[in-house]
Amino acid sequence: MNHFDVIIVGLGPSGSIAALLLESYGIKVLAIEKEKEIYSLPRAVTISDQGFRMSQLAGIDHIYEENSTVLGGARFTDKDLNTIGNAIDLDGLISQNGWPPSSLFHQPYTDQAIREKLEKSRVDILLEHQFQHLNYKDKKNTIKVLNLKDQEEIEFTYRYLIGSDGGSSLVRKELNIQQIDLEYNRDWVVVDVELKNENTLGDQVIQVCDAERLATFVPSHLPFRRWEFIIHEHEDKNTFLDEKKIQELISKWLKPEEYRIIRKAVYQFHSVVAKNFQKDNCFLVGDAAHQAPPFMGEGMMSGYRDAVNLAWKIAATIKNGLNEKLLESYEQERIPHSKFVVKNSAGIGELMEAYATTKDPKEVPIDLVEKGYGSFILPNLSHGLFFGGKANETMRSGEIFPQPVLYHNKKIVKRMDHILGSNFSLVSKYTFNVSEENKRFLEMLGCKSLILKNEYIEENSWLKFFMEEEKAYLVRPDRYIFGSTTSDVSLDELIDDLKIRINLENIK
Numbered sequence: 124m125n126h127f128d129v130i131i132v133g134l135g136p137s138g139s140i141a142a143l144l145l146e147s148y149g150i151k152v153l154a155i156e157k158e159k160e161i162y163s164l165p166r167a168v169t170i171s172d173q174g175f176r177m178s179q180l181a182g183i184d185h186i187y188e189e190n191s192t193v194l195g196g197a198r199f200t201d202k203d204l205n206t207i208g209n210a211i212d213l214d215g216l217i218s219q220n221g222w223p224p225s226s227l228f229h230q231p232y233t234d235q236a237i238r239e240k241l242e243k244s245r246v247d248i249l250l251e252h253q254f255q256h257l258n259y260k261d262k263k264n265t266i267k268v269l270n271l272k273d274q275e276e277i278e279f280t281y282r283y284l285i286g287s288d289g290g291s292s293l294v295r296k297e298l299n300i301q302q303i304d305l306e307y308n309r310d311w312v313v314v315d316v317e318l319k320n321e322n323t324l325g326d327q328v329i330q331v332c333d334a335e336r337l338a339t340f341v342p343s344h345l346p347f348r349r350w351e352f353i354i355h356e357h358e359d360k361n362t363f364l365d366e367k368k369i370q371e372l373i374s375k376w377l378k379p380e381e382y383r384i385i386r387k388a389v390y391q392f393h394s395v396v397a398k399n400f401q402k403d404n405c406f407l408v409g410d411a412a413h414q415a416p417p418f419m420g421e422g423m424m425s426g427y428r429d430a431v432n433l434a435w436k437i438a439a440t441i442k443n444g445l446n447e448k449l450l451e452s453y454e455q456e457r458i459p460h461s462k463f464v465v466k467n468s469a470g471i472g473e474l475m476e477a478y479a480t481t482k483d484p485k486e487v488p489i490d491l492v493e494k495g496y497g498s499f500i501l502p503n504l505s506h507g508l509f510f511g512g513k514a515n516e517t518m519r520s521g522e523i524f525p526q527p528v529l530y531h532n533k534k535i536v537k538r539m540d541h542i543l544g545s546n547f548s549l550v551s552k553y554t555f556n557v558s559e560e561n562k563r564f565l566e567m568l569g570c571k572s573l574i575l576k577n578e579y580i581e582e583n584s585w586l587k588f589f590m591e592e593e594k595a596y597l598v599r600p601d602r603y604i605f606g607s608t609t610s611d612v613s614l615d616e617l618i619d620d621l622k623i624r625i626n627l628e629n630i631k
């Protein structure tokens with residue numbers, strides 16, 4: 124009764140998407156959350172193109188779409204809001220994921236709708252239950268949970284445990300996993316307001332490089348707007364929660380009568396990454412595994428990437444009986460990627476400081492400028508479950524395969540990611556032949572073979588680019604490319620490598 128394939132501790136954004144994804148694979152999941160209600164105030168405000176595509180996998184993209192606004196761009200400015208360097212213009216762009224690069228959403232709306240979807244799902248949910256203890260060393264896979272309503276202690280056993288219990292994760296502590304501090308630890312005050320009048324503040328994120336006070340303006344989903352202001356070490360942070368102080372900080376943009384403050388909070392923006400994301404059959408995802416300052420708006424996205432990367436692998440070991448070594452590729456792939464997000468989020472903060480303290484912005488060292496602007500482009504995956512164990516440019520392995528999209532007159536009519544299925548897929552423009560043995564192997568994996576119709580390719584510049592060469596792509600369930608055929612590697616060789624890698628070989 125008290126045994127589950129997967130127990131998830133913490134139903135924030137990361138735990139919620141992990142639960143929905145695992146449920147979609149038919150896995151028996153228990154989710155434990157100490158709070159009764161969702162957190163009612165916004166923290167994350169931006170969702171990336173990949174975030175939207177990952178939401179499609181969990182069937183929650185419509186929730187974000189209904190509650191979001193496309194972001195127009197971003198720029199660094201001086202204290203008088205004059206642009207420094209190049210503004211980043213995102214207007215009209217659609218990425219290979221089939222979505223605009225960045226959109227702004229109102230988290231209380233989306234979290235509530237996601238919670239309702241979870242409650243209707245087959246996931247067993249225990250709200251007002253607090254995870255208390257796990258003894259991973261005794262190999263009994265038991266956790267202790269306290270029912271906060273009657274103070275009764277309950278034991279559960281699991282095959283896999285996912286700790287998505289946020290920055291101060293008890294799961295991480297119980298697993299004795301240390302964190303690496305990447306040393307950006309500053310206090311900022313974050314203020315969300317509701318506009319009373321029509322918006323006059325534009326649709327771009329503004330990084331204000333003012334030596335007196337660094338600030339970020341975020342044009343959140345209407346009618347909301349966000350400001351973040353740095354608090355200097357010698358200042359008393361409590362004074363920054365004073366309404367008059369906040370009004371003074373916002374006065375560059377709006378008069379007090381033009382908005383209503385809906386939330387004010389002082390945060391210490393951290394830069395930390397856990398040394399390991401896995402210990403035996405326990406995993407960390409989301410803020411439990413990494414925390415980045417929010418300059419890039421990628422913290423929650425990183426948590427989504429963790430959940431998507433891990434969910435299909437766990438499902439494949441349970442449903443397809445694949446070797447558990449497959450799970451080792453989770454931290455191998457996710458640690459370097461999330462480290463990039465953490466380091467480069469801090470890079471934006473460092474560039475802001477450099478612009479603020481240098482008289483002529485042209486004097487700011489190029490490596491800081493590149494780090495700041497480069498942060499907006501995320502890397503591919505480098506090592507892990509790919510042909511040969513590592514990404515390869517010729518094969519495009521480690522890159523994300525473009526989403527098939529139906530266009531009409533250059534406008535998106537329908538996103539078609541579902542045609543790739545929820546397991547591996549083999550995608551080409553032409554029919555392909557594989558050995559009988561490999562056919563059976565692909566069937567066992569639930570792999571979908573797909574001849575992409577020209578209607579998907581012609582108007583989609585991303586797919587056109589990927590499909591130019593006469594390649595067959597082997598695409599993973601999380602849409603990363605495992606490998607593709609080249610003049611040196613046939614389709615059967617590609618599949619043979621996958622076969623060895625997910626069944627037997629230690630993934631290096």
Ligand SMILES: Cc1cc2nc3c(=O)[nH]c(=O)nc-3n(C[C@H](O)[C@H](O)[C@H](O)COP(=O)(O)OP(=O)(O)OC[C@H]3O[C@@H](n4cnc5c(N)ncnc54)[C@H](O)[C@@H]3O)c2cc1C
Nearest residue numbers: 133135136137157167168169254289409410420422423424
């Ligand atoms: C000011 C600010 C702005 C941000 N802006 C962005 C942005 O624009 N875009 C973006 O992508 N990210 C952003 N982030 C980051 C984002 O909010 C976090 O990365 C995200 O909320 C992490 O989600 P999570 O599910 O991993 O953790 P959390 O949201 O912290 O959820 C953890 C859950 O675990 C529960 N829990 C904890 N301990 C226990 C226990 N012992 N037993 C049971 N349950 C437990 C908690 O109650 C909570 O519900 C921002 C963060 C901040 C602070």
